[in-house]
Amino acid sequence: xxxxxxxxxxxxxxxxxxxxxxxxxxxxxxxxxxxxxxxxxxxxxxxxxxxxxxxxxxxxxxxxxxxxxxxxxxxxxxxxxxxxxxxxxxxxxxxxxxxxxxxxxxxxxxxxxxxxxxxxxxxxxxxxxxxxxxxxxxxxxxxxxxxxxxxxxxxxxxxxxxxxxxxxxxxxx
Amino acid sequence: xxxxxxxxxxxxxxxxxxxxxxxxxxxxxxxxxxxxxxxxxxxxxxxxxxxxxxxxxxxxxxxxxxxxxxxxxxxxxxxxxxxxxxxxxxxxxxxxxxxxxxxxxxxxx
Numbered sequence: 196x197x198x199x200x201x202x203x204x205x206x207x208x209x210x211x212x213x214x215x216x217x218x219x220x221x222x223x224x225x226x227x228x229x230x231x232x233x234x235x236x237x238x239x240x241x242x243x244x245x246x247x248x249x250x251x252x253x254x255x256x257x258x259x260x261x262x263x264x265x266x267x268x269x270x271x272x273x274x275x276x277x278x279x280x281x282x283x284x285x286x287x288x289x290x291x292x293x294x295x296x297x298x299x300x301x302x303x304x305x306x307x308x309x310x311x312x313x314x315x316x317x318x319x320x321x322x323x324x325x326x327x328x329x330x331x332x333x334x335x336x337x338x339x340x341x342x343x344x345x346x347x348x349x350x351x352x353x354x355x356x357x358x359x360x361x362x363x364x365x366x367x368x
Numbered sequence: 369x370x371x372x373x374x375x376x377x378x379x380x381x382x383x384x385x386x387x388x389x390x391x392x393x394x395x396x397x398x399x400x401x402x403x404x405x406x407x408x409x410x411x412x413x414x415x416x417x418x419x420x421x422x423x424x425x426x427x428x429x430x431x432x433x434x435x436x437x438x439x440x441x442x443x444x445x446x447x448x449x450x451x452x453x454x455x456x457x458x459x460x461x462x463x464x465x466x467x468x469x470x471x472x473x474x475x476x477x
Contacts (some may be wrong), residue, residue, distance in 0.1 A: 266412060273419070288436060367431045 229296070230289065242285040249278035372431050375464050376424040377456055383421045386414045391449045416457035421446045432463060 229235070253274030260267035354366060394406035422432055430441035445455030 224455075269415075284436065367433065 229292075238285065238288065242281055246278045247282045249274045249281065255280070372428045373460065376428045377460060378423075379417065379424045380446065380452055380456040380459075383414070383417050383446055384449075384456070386410060387447075387449050387452065390414055418446060422433070428459070428463075432476045445466060 212298065230239075253271055256267045256271040256274060260271050351366060355363075358365070370381075370393050390407065394410055398404040398407045408409055425438065425443050425446070428434075429442065442459060446452045
């Protein structure tokens with residue numbers, strides 16, 4: 196009896212999401228190729244240069260601090276924090292770009308009418324499992340203060356629903 | 369968003385005022401009259417406050433979903449005397465404008 200874990204490697208190519216995964220060999224770095232365009236290489240190089248430079252400045256401040264400048268202990272802590280911030284921003288840009296690309300793919304497939312997914316259904320014996328349709332709408336705010344609160348809460352819930360995996364601290368409202 | 373904007377505006381105003389004190393009062397005293405006491409006291413305080421400014425600007429940019437370039441420009445604007453006040457006004461106008469236009473859609477017809 197196949198379990199969900201061992202079903203995955205045996206799935207033949209072409210039965211699953213052929214639009215976004217065509218030409219990509221699973222288990223290789225093909226899915227990361229979009230990180231190797233000139234613009235992204237420039238960003239990676241900038242990240243490495245900034246991190247190395249900031250850590251070097253931190254080292255310089257440590258040498259100044261041991262030479263007797265007590266204020267430099269603070270700067271010696273600050274520069275590594277800046278270096279960490281650069282890495283964090285770089286990682287965040289990568290993550291946002293990936294999510295944006297996935298979001299575009301989801302939006303593209305959502306624009307196609309519901310008749311389209313039928314070939315995938317017919318091609319394989321596996322029944323197609325569709326995700327629930329995501330509706331991007333803001334709930335109506337009725338008159339009254341408590342209704343405004345309710346609307347704000349509904350907006351928060353719809354945001355949570357629209358961003359699976361997001362933490363409550365990420366809520367922009 | 370509102371609270372983050374308020375935090376940013378408060379710290380931007382404080383950093384702007386301290387930076388102007390440093391440049392307009394401290395620098396002439398140190399280099400013109402050889403009296404570095406203002407620079408030595410306000411200087412580290414400004415450095416520390418600027419760190420708080422950076423944190424507030426980053427928090428705001430994350431919530432407002434700014435592009436990276438805009439976030440870096442707002443952060444750098446805090447280092448320039450007088451420009452920081454202009455930047456604070458620009459940021460406030462960016463975030464104040466689309467709020468009023470946003471009208472909720474009815475859920476069920």
